[in-house]
Amino acid sequence: MAKISLTVNGKKVSAEIEGRTLLVQVLREKLGMTGTHVGCDTSQCGACVVHVDGKSVKSCTMLAAQADGTAVTTIEGLANGNELHPMQAAFKEHHGLQCGFCTPGMVMSAIELAKRNSNPSEHDVREWLEGNICRCTGYHNIVKAVQAGAQAMAAAK
Amino acid sequence: MYDFAYHKPATVADAAKILAADGDAKALAGGQTLIPTLKQRLAKPSAVVDLSAIKDLAGISVAGGKVTIGAMTRHGDVAASADVKKALPALAALADGIGDPQVRNRGTIGGSIANNDPAADYPAACLALGATIKTNAREIAADAFFLGMFETALKPGELIVSVSFPIPEKAAYVKFGQPASRYALVGVMVAKTATGARVAVTGAASAVFRWSDAEAALSKSWNAASLDGVKVSPDGLNSDIHAAADYRAHLVGVMAKRAVATAG
Ligand SMILES: Cc1cc2nc3c(=O)[nH]c(=O)nc-3n(C[C@H](O)[C@H](O)[C@H](O)COP(=O)(O)OP(=O)(O)OC[C@H]3O[C@@H](n4cnc5c(N)ncnc54)[C@H](O)[C@@H]3O)c2cc1C
Ligand code: FES
Ligand code: FES
Numbered sequence: 001m002a003k004i005s006l007t008v009n010g011k012k013v014s015a016e017i018e019g020r021t022l023l024v025q026v027l028r029e030k031l032g033m034t035g036t037h038v039g040c041d042t043s044q045c046g047a048c049v050v051h052v053d054g055k056s057v058k059s060c061t062m063l064a065a066q067a068d069g070t071a072v073t074t075i076e077g078l079a080n081g082n083e084l085h086p087m088q089a090a091f092k093e094h095h096g097l098q099c100g101f102c103t104p105g106m107v108m109s110a111i112e113l114a115k116r117n118s119n120p121s122e123h124d125v126r127e128w129l130e131g132n133i134c135r136c137t138g139y140h141n142i143v144k145a146v147q148a149g150a151q152a153m154a155a156a157k
Numbered sequence: 158m159y160d161f162a163y164h165k166p167a168t169v170a171d172a173a174k175i176l177a178a179d180g181d182a183k184a185l186a187g188g189q190t191l192i193p194t195l196k197q198r199l200a201k202p203s204a205v206v207d208l209s210a211i212k213d214l215a216g217i218s219v220a221g222g223k224v225t226i227g228a229m230t231r232h233g234d235v236a237a238s239a240d241v242k243k244a245l246p247a248l249a250a251l252a253d254g255i256g257d258p259q260v261r262n263r264g265t266i267g268g269s270i271a272n273n274d275p276a277a278d279y280p281a282a283c284l285a286l287g288a289t290i291k292t293n294a295r296e297i298a299a300d301a302f303f304l305g306m307f308e309t310a311l312k313p314g315e316l317i318v319s320v321s322f323p324i325p326e327k328a329a330y331v332k333f334g335q336p337a338s339r340y341a342l343v344g345v346m347v348a349k350t351a352t353g354a355r356v357a358v359t360g361a362a363s364a365v366f367r368w369s370d371a372e373a374a375l376s377k378s379w380n381a382a383s384l385d386g387v388k389v390s391p392d393g394l395n396s397d398i399h400a401a402a403d404y405r406a407h408l409v410g411v412m413a414k415r416a417v418a419t420a421g
Contacts, residue, residue, distance in 0.1 A: 002163070013352075018160050019160055019161045019162055019163040019204075019205060020159065020160045020195070021190075041196065042188065042193055042196070043183075043192070043193045043260075044338075046257070046259065049259055050227075055233075055262045056258060056259050056262060057259050057262055057263055058259045058260075059262075061188060061189060061192045061193065061263070062188060062192070062218060062263065063163065063188065063192065063205075063207075065163045065165070065207070066188065066207060066209065109258065109259065112258065113258075128257070128258055130256075130257035130339065131256065131257025131258060131259045131260060132257075146314040
């Protein structure tokens with residue numbers, strides 16, 4: 001057992017971990033933040049995407065030990081009280097979800113795209129979401145939501 | 158996943174020392190191959206040596222007609238590098254086509270090359286551009302580095318430090334992605350250099366290889382049409398549920414022509 005310290009959604013936290021403990025396990029099991037999902041556990045579906053030092057990563061494919069000293073943002077860290085983050089609001093507005101299982105990862109991934117490209121084309125969004133799998137929606141409304149969310153993020157700046 | 162000890166050394170020498178002292182210890186770069194492997198219990202290292210705190214291992218430099226990339230440089234950083242885009246745009250484009258954005262944010266060139274997956278993209282660039290792989294012990298020419306499926310010239314515990322790519326006159330990489338995984342069903346990198354054309358093929362066989370007939374044809378005349386009638390034999394190519402060997406052989410020709418056309 002070793003101890004790691006990191007910042008999660010702006011709060012300093014620490015956790016006792018084993019070498020093999022994954023970042024997603026710390027988030028879900030140690031910190032009780034179950035917004036980050038585990039879909040495949042084989043690095044393919046993107047349900048577990050969080051930001052580590054500002055970049056989107058699959059938290060099922062990162063050791064907790066590798067996150068020592070980093071700043072992590074999860075889906076729980078986006079809203080400002082009751083006010084949804086513009087990307088979350090866009091998913092709600094455009095019906096970018098059905099069961100919602102993929103949504104936390106979709107939103108976290110989309111936010112990195114929006115930071116790089118404030119007006120992504122449909123093609124840009126589909127390419128970017130390569131690592132995020134949705135079993136329900138057929139992606140159409142997710143793409144619309146991400147485009148609208150990116151524009152809303154740019155407008156809110 | 159079986160448990161293991163976790164080390165995060167600050168220098169290459171310290172990392173090498175841990176790996177030398179414990180034959181069951183394994184280097185960890187981006188973890189995008191190693192962590193899935195550990196989860197499936199396909200490997201049982203006693204210790205994992207995280208290379209991410211070693212400052213000299215990450216970074217990109219362009220000098221002396223070469224693009225040199227540190228082993229821990231992430232695919233996304235190569236893809237976004239203004240220097241790489243200017244000096245060797247084919248390499249930036251290749252890096253931008255690896256996996257998905259989250260894999261590119263973590264995965265590294267050193268990890269990709271050390272792993273030598275039969276369908277990995279970077280090995281094709283190393284072979285087509287005649288790269289030199291620098292380790293903590295020596296320099297290895299790409300032609301002598303990729304030995305077979307998941308097999309390289311690296312000795313146990315030897316660490317890749319950087320990869321140097323001589324800048325060619327022209328180059329391009331084109332892959333035909335497997336529709337679900339997007340790994341290369343076939344990927345071809347072509348390069349026009351002062352000493353002739355080089356063509357490397359990934360995804361088609363058990364490991365990346367140079368296609369000498371295509372190199373001869375393109376060295377005579379750098380033109381997609383030069384490859385008309387030049388065929389790779391399906392003997393020894395991969396056959397699986399995604400593609401039969403003869404289809405892969407056909408794709409090698411098509412991708413090579415597209416790559417030459419893209420390179421211009
Ligand atoms: C969903 C998904 C899609 C992918 N798609 C593609 C794709 O389209 N094309 C492609 O090419 N790859 C693809 N990959 C693989 C990806 O590029 C990996 O990042 C890469 O193969 C391994 O790099 P890494 O830095 O993650 O290495 P790790 O997983 O950390 O390590 C891999 C191996 O290399 C060894 N190693 C690492 N660094 C060094 C070093 N400096 N010296 C010596 N040994 C070292 C490790 O010990 C380990 O055995 C994909 C991966 C995933 C999860
Ligand atoms: S749970 Fe991490 S990629 Fe699917
Ligand atoms: S909404 Fe159900 S998986 Fe995407």
